[in-house]
Amino acid sequence: MTTSQPLDLLPDSSTSFLSPYLPPSAPSDRVFVTLTYAASLDSRIALGHGQRTQLSGSESKCMTHYLRAHHDGILVGVNTFLADNPGLNCRYNIAGKSAVEASPRPIIIDPTFRCKIESRSKSMMAAASLEGKEPWILVSAEWRNSVSPSDLVHIQSIERMGARVIPVVGLRSDNRNESWAAILKSLKELGIHSLMVEGGARVINDLLCTAVDDINGAKISPVDVVIITIAPVYLGKNGVEVSPASALDNLYDITWDQFGRDCIMASFNKKLRADF
Numbered sequence: 001m002t003t004s005q006p007l008d009l010l011p012d013s014s015t016s017f018l019s020p021y022l023p024p025s026a027p028s029d030r031v032f033v034t035l036t037y038a039a040s041l042d043s044r045i046a047l048g049h050g051q052r053t054q055l056s057g058s059e060s061k062c063m064t065h066y067l068r069a070h071h072d073g074i075l076v077g078v079n080t081f082l083a084d085n086p087g088l089n090c091r092y093n094i095a096g097k098s099a100v101e102a103s104p105r106p107i108i109i110d111p112t113f114r115c116k117i118e119s120r121s122k123s124m125m126a127a128a129s130l131e132g133k134e135p136w137i138l139v140s141a142e143w144r145n146s147v148s149p150s151d152l153v154h155i156q157s158i159e160r161m162g163a164r165v166i167p168v169v170g171l172r173s174d175n176r177n178e179s180w181a182a183i184l185k186s187l188k189e190l191g192i193h194s195l196m197v198e199g200g201a202r203v204i205n206d207l208l209c210t211a212v213d214d215i216n217g218a219k220i221s222p223v224d225v226v227i228i229t230i231a232p233v234y235l236g237k238n239g240v241e242v243s244p245a246s247a248l249d250n251l252y253d254i255t256w257d258q259f260g261r262d263c264i265m266a267s268f269n270k271k272l273r274a275d276f
């Protein structure tokens with residue numbers, strides 16, 4: 001069982017800085033997506049593939065957990081799950097809410113169930129000790145339809161502990177637009193109205209260049225808000241790089257603030273994309 005200490009509270013100046021960028025309290029027809037991660041000065045998010053790397057200082061870590069408390073779901077790719085064994089819960093104390101209530105639903109994109117999540121995974125332990133919610137693993141419907149007997153036993157065992165393995169029609173590694181449309185549609189149907197996407201690099205780079213259809217059929221970016229922690233370190237050329245496939249100039253209402261030694265950039269993302 002985990003017994004993690006709650007994090008320090010943010011000063012009012014920091015919560016005021018963040019408040020314009022928080023998801024709206026009333027759900028809309030789409031999932032509100034916040035893309036947030038910590039990067040080095042050379043735009044790396046980890047020292048190397050498979051290496052958990054602490055970039056955020058204590059103040060910006062509090063900020064991340066404060067953001068987690070304001071979202072229904074928190075999403076990572078399976079490589080991040082495998083590299084970091086993350087808790088994906090909220091350790092920021094929100095008045096009047098238990099740790100489970102404050103925590104977002106951990107969501108792992110994992111088309112072929114590589115994560116092999118089990119009771120000792122940190123996110124499962126957090127849920128078992130009432131410090132977080134049980135994770136959902138999004139797998140491709142094709143994989144789920146032809147699941148092996150041993151994987152089926154594995155799925156049944158983690159589902160007995162409250163986790164869910166959710167087949168998503170259209171979840172595929174080779175078409176980001178189709179994949180993200182399918183992911184967000186499924187999550188909306190499952191009651192996730194606001195989603196915080198933390199990474200890793202594949203997820204971030206993809207999402208920045210993804211377009212989905214809005215209700216009128218126009219191509220829009222699924223990302224509403226981008227919040228980036230910039231840590232004053234270089235991770236070097238072997239680091240895992242965030243750099244989308246093409247140049248983007250779509251951020252607006254940009255604000256910067258300093259949290260401890262780190263800088264935080266918060267901004268909105270233009271929804272309408274003519275260039276996809």
Ligand SMILES: NC(=O)C1=CN([C@@H]2O[C@H](COP(=O)(O)OP(=O)(O)OC[C@H]3O[C@@H](n4cnc5c(N)ncnc54)[C@H](O)[C@@H]3O)[C@@H](O)[C@H]2O)C=CC1
Pocket residue numbers: 036037038039045046048049050051052053055076077078079080081083084109110111171172173174175176179180198199200201202203204206240
């Ligand atoms: N500094 C930070 O804020 C963060 C750092 N990280 C780091 O990032 C690294 C992992 O990044 P990556 O290797 O790029 O992997 P990733 O975590 O982005 O996972 C990629 C995998 O997820 C699945 N996937 C992702 N998007 C998909 C889609 N649209 N459709 C179908 N499948 C999809 C695929 O299986 C793919 O191989 C780790 O070292 C981790 O520590 C991760 C999150 C935040």
Ligand SMILES: Nc1nc(O)c(N)c(N[C@@H]2O[C@H](COP(=O)(O)O)[C@@H](O)[C@H]2O)n1
Pocket residue numbers: 037038052053054055056061064076080081084085086087088089122198199229
């Ligand atoms: N905001 C931020 N700063 C860093 O320095 C990081 N390495 C990350 N990583 C993300 O946080 C997850 C770990 O979460 P837990 O503390 O275990 O709950 C990790 O998987 C990345 O998504 N983020």
